[in-house]
């Protein structure tokens with residue numbers, strides 16, 4: 212859809228659900244901000260002071276929010292802590308935090324620490340098959356003792372998409388606050404966080420938003436909670452109009468901007484600024500449509516040519532995120548062999564090969580080629596011979 216907007220690495224890149232490729236505009240904006248720094252040093256702050264806030268309208272479009280409900284800041288982990296420090300209010304018997312057994316670990320570390328602090332417990336929705344979550348189990352966890360629930364919009368291993376609006380309603384009906392980790396859906400599909408009434412959400416911008424390694428994260432706080440004082444306040448979350456009066460008294464900014472803490476990285480925000488510009492003029496429904504066409508195509512190819520690989524990503528569109536996960540006992544070796552053939556897939560323990568055809572830059576011809584390579588490897592056993600020769604790579608250090 213926008214392939215020309217990206218500096219595509221050589222070979223075939225199917226790892227955009229881990230780290231998106233670099234948009235030319237990100238490079239250009241970082242370059243510009245570097246030059247501003249070079250020419251103006253501290254005077255650059257005249258321009259940089261509200262850079263994060265200036266990105267909120269573009270981010271709000273991606274997550275279906277009002278601009279003052281979102282801010283680019285922190286990381287998923289830091290933003291979760293900041294939001295929990297504010298929103299998790301255990302009271303009486305209502306102390307439980309709900310999450311799932313298939314969550315990305317950092318979320319669980321953060322949630323567990325707050326549950327322990329609040330004298331509550333972390334209740335994990337179990338998985339029946341180790342890959343996906345059953346709606347009945349998700350709903351069953353939402354009992355009257357739950358203070359707060361956090362769910363992933365899309366599961367990072369299997370690519371299962373959850374029912375954001377149904378679970379938000381069910382959690383809130385049980386008296387809980389409901390938040391979302393949208394790391395694997397932002398930039399790949401539509402969201403309606405404001406309309407569905409989600410209480411809060413966190414995400415990163417380094418996957419389908421393509422804002423670069425360690426890009427600033429993002430958070431959504433529904434406007435119904437904007438009267439609360441952030442539990443982890445800092446001067447960058449102060450009201451911008453009097454931040455530089457340097458008074459000892461904290462006056463929070465109106466809106467999600469209050470959840471910034473310290474000075475933001477302007478160079479990192481510049482990359483995000485460029486990356487967001489690629490989405491200008493694109494409807495997220497079109498992006499989602501293209502993503503579904505690509506994942507449909509990949510699933511059809513895998514059905515036809517790779518019968519020994521099990522597709523663990525759910526097939527119904529409403530239950531599928533932006534990537535397709537294939538399980539096979541030799542997935543690790545297949546992933547390493549693809550890397551040697553110039554393909555960047557992604558491997559998740561113990562047996563998952565994740566392939567992410569990204570709407571903005573992946574072509575169906577690339578999927579044909581990769582499935583052909585996998586067929587060739589499975590037929591020849593080449594991937595196993597390389598292992599005997601000690602040529603495996605883990606590729607493990609990617610998120």
Ligand SMILES: Cc1ncc(COP(=O)(O)O)c(C=O)c1O
Pocket residue numbers: 286287288289315317318363367392394395415428610
């Ligand atoms: C679902 C999910 N949550 C959280 C993270 C990581 O969070 P952070 O941005 O704090 O490193 C990832 C990283 O891939 C992720 O996939």
